[in-house]
Amino acid sequence: MSQSHGFxxxxxxxxxxLDTVRLDGATPEQVAVLEESHPQAKTSDYYLFIVQQAEILxxxxxxxNAIMYAPGGLPRAERELASTAVSRVNGCxxxxxxxxxxxxxxxxxxxxxxxxxxxxxxxxxxxxxRAILRYAIDLTEHxxxxxxxxIKRLEAHGLTEPEILDLTHAIAIFAWxxxxxxxxxxxxxxxxxx
Amino acid sequence: MKLLTLTPVEARPRHLRALExxxxxxxGIVALSQLIAFVTYQLRVIAxxxxxxxxxxxxxxxxAA
Numbered sequence: 474m475s476q477s478h479g480f481x482x483x484x485x486x487x488x489x490x491l492d493t494v495r496l497d498g499a500t501p502e503q504v505a506v507l508e509e510s511h512p513q514a515k516t517s518d519y520y521l522f523i524v525q526q527a528e529i530l531x532x533x534x535x536x537x538n539a540i541m542y543a544p545g546g547l548p549r550a551e552r553e554l555a556s557t558a559v560s561r562v563n564g565c566x567x568x569x570x571x572x573x574x575x576x577x578x579x580x581x582x583x584x585x586x587x588x589x590x591x592x593x594x595x596x597x598x599x600x601x602x603r604a605i606l607r608y609a610i611d612l613t614e615h616x617x618x619x620x621x622x623x624i625k626r627l628e629a630h631g632l633t634e635p636e637i638l639d640l641t642h643a644i645a646i647f648a649w650x651x652x653x654x655x656x657x658x659x660x661x662x663x664x665x666x667x
Numbered sequence: 668m669k670l671l672t673l674t675p676v677e678a679r680p681r682h683l684r685a686l687e688x689x690x691x692x693x694x695g696i697v698a699l700s701q702l703i704a705f706v707t708y709q710l711r712v713i714a715x716x717x718x719x720x721x722x723x724x725x726x727x728x729x730x731a732a
Contacts, residue, residue, distance in 0.1 A: 637715070
């Protein structure tokens, strides 16, 4: 089974703890922001909840989509690897499952994700992956301790300055994403969907 | 705020109910959550960018403050 410490590649649901916006009662602005945020946003409890503040969601989605999907820079699979590791460290089962799947789709393998689920501190199938994961953990747990030495370790494993900038954003945006998912609702496991 | 910043994994529905009981609307709770979570993002971007700068430019003494 591809499951470890509760973390899984399975598709999980998510439900909000407070009232979501009903699509048939949404304002035109809310509908527009949902449509530009995510292809499935109109059927997602998460988006239907945070669209209560449509302008904040619009700003957030712009940042999130640029960081995770913009062409060039750090390979997208490595952004997903970092996102999955941050979600593992922060304990966000839902986020980890989503981004584990995305890594698998992009990289056509899941070995490193299984290692991340088991123990992010020792995970990685290459030196470059281990350097990325170490930075993801350091910036997540101790941002105040990230210094020039940390950057030089990444560069020693082949990461360029633009790639480190992209990686920094991919890690940081999951400080934000994990906190919303963890504090506004909870994951729904397939068996509970009934 | 401390819960959301430092130990979000421990959040439970009762924490949101406490905000409601204090008179904060659902929209207010979304705004508050986004603001706090945004700052945890912002802080990490700044930490990374500052470290990148320090790795590539010798730090001037007056910048230490």
